[in-house]
Amino acid sequence: MSDFLVKRGELRECRIAESAPPALEPGQALLRVDSFGLTANNITYAVMGEAMSYWDFFPADHGWGRVPMWGFAEVERSEAEGVEVGTRIYGYLPPSSHLVVTPVKADASGFVDGSLHRAALPSAYHRYLATASDPFYREETEEMQMLLRPLFFTSFLIDDQLADEELVGRGPIVVSSASSKTAIAAAFLLAQREEVELIALTSARSAEFVESLGIYDRCFTYDTIDSLKRGPATYVDFAGDGAVRQAVHSHFGDELVHSMAVGVTHWEELGAGAGDLPGPRPAFFFAPNRVTKRSKDWGRLDFEQRVADAWQPFCEWTSGWLEPIHGEGFEAVRDAYLDVIEGRVDPRTAHVISLGD
Numbered sequence: 001m002s003d004f005l006v007k008r009g010e011l012r013e014c015r016i017a018e019s020a021p022p023a024l025e026p027g028q029a030l031l032r033v034d035s036f037g038l039t040a041n042n043i044t045y046a047v048m049g050e051a052m053s054y055w056d057f058f059p060a061d062h063g064w065g066r067v068p069m070w071g072f073a074e075v076e077r078s079e080a081e082g083v084e085v086g087t088r089i090y091g092y093l094p095p096s097s098h099l100v101v102t103p104v105k106a107d108a109s110g111f112v113d114g115s116l117h118r119a120a121l122p123s124a125y126h127r128y129l130a131t132a133s134d135p136f137y138r139e140e141t142e143e144m145q146m147l148l149r150p151l152f153f154t155s156f157l158i159d160d161q162l163a164d165e166e167l168v169g170r171g172p173i174v175v176s177s178a179s180s181k182t183a184i185a186a187a188f189l190l191a192q193r194e195e196v197e198l199i200a201l202t203s204a205r206s207a208e209f210v211e212s213l214g215i216y217d218r219c220f221t222y223d224t225i226d227s228l229k230r231g232p233a234t235y236v237d238f239a240g241d242g243a244v245r246q247a248v249h250s251h252f253g254d255e256l257v258h259s260m261a262v263g264v265t266h267w268e269e270l271g272a273g274a275g276d277l278p279g280p281r282p283a284f285f286f287a288p289n290r291v292t293k294r295s296k297d298w299g300r301l302d303f304e305q306r307v308a309d310a311w312q313p314f315c316e317w318t319s320g321w322l323e324p325i326h327g328e329g330f331e332a333v334r335d336a337y338l339d340v341i342e343g344r345v346d347p348r349t350a351h352v353i354s355l356g357d
């Protein structure tokens with residue numbers, strides 16, 4: 001059994017650890033992790049590891065953590081009823097060769113991991129989908145699914161919330177870390193709505209790329225926020241950068257209609273930006289609340305169908321410019337992790353790691 005471990009609280013420190021293969025108890029199954037994507041979203045799981053309990057999904061030795069990833073695995077051994085050896089699944093996985101799960105609610109669509117240590121954690125992360133019956137799944141788009149599916153799901157909810165709360169059409173929507181995949185997916189969806197003006201905020205090195213996407217109306221670098229036109233606006237924050245947030249709030253002041261805190265790509269700048277924050281208090285975007293609301297409004301199946309329908313055109317469009325960087329094995333996991341945590345990844349690319357057999 002191999003694991004990629006990160007030192008909690010000292011995120012640049014990481015190591016690859018070897019241990020004995022895990023034993024199975026009755027009712028459990030052993031997943032062999034096959035492949036996963038690695039973007040800033042995974043770094044956010046580590047940054048928020050304590051505050052939002054992300055370290056608790058896949059416990060590790062004291063002081064160390066296994067950063068959650070989204071990807072594919074295969075059932076290697078099974079002592080669980082209804083879970084067949086060889087089933088290929090998609091879900092939330094550790095950067096490890098194997099994961100022991102305790103499947104419950106197993107059927108042709110997959111299963112839920114009912115492991116006791118996960119019981120108090122958000123249930124959205126517990127479901128493992130059998131690729132054979134997953135409406136999202138297409139073999140030829142596996143890489144795009146690993147990289148973009150969890151991000152797109154969030155973007156769908158953000159676009160829907162902004163429209164539902166009538167924030168579109170009340171001045172421009174200003175998006176930080178506009179070069180991130182989650183921001184791009186949200187902008188892709190918002191750009192399809194009438195009367196939406198999208199303003200990208202990004203770093204100088206990503207400005208040309210962001211402009212080339214053709215989904216934002218205008219693009220500004222972080223040091224030119226004071227040249228934005230004043231008036232009502234909504235801020236959707238993927239960067240989590242305190243200084244950028246301060247600059248946006250100070251610029252729009254009380255005319256800022258809403259400030260939505262979604263991500264923390266600038267993870268070392270969370271505490272930057274001093275003084276009182278003018279305008280509305282940032283509202284933390286909490287996906288499970290929107291899932292509950294829309295499942296109730298539309299019914300769970302209709303909700304899932306709407307996400308799946310919106311996904312296909314996005315997946316196709318993104319395949320036209322996104323270049324996966326392929327890595328193999330645990331050293332590739334470590335190299336990719338360090339690249340992403342240092343912000344060294346060109347936004348036209350993204351890491352996909354295969355652990356092989």
Ligand SMILES: NC(=O)c1ccc[n+]([C@@H]2O[C@H](COP(=O)([O-])OP(=O)(O)OC[C@H]3O[C@@H](n4cnc5c(N)ncnc54)[C@H](OP(=O)(O)O)[C@@H]3O)[C@@H](O)[C@H]2O)c1
Binds near residue numbers: 150239340344345
């Ligand atoms: N709340 C939720 O439910 C939810 C769900 C999904 C994603 N998110 C969040 O959305 C954010 C975007 O995730 P993603 O996976 O889409 O990101 P990504 O595509 O990997 O983002 C890459 C971009 O992020 C910025 N960046 C990344 N690392 C950086 C670093 N070390 N220093 C400075 N800038 C850095 C740069 O953008 P710029 O140069 O344009 O700033 C870079 O081009 C993450 O914080 C993620 O957690 C939240």
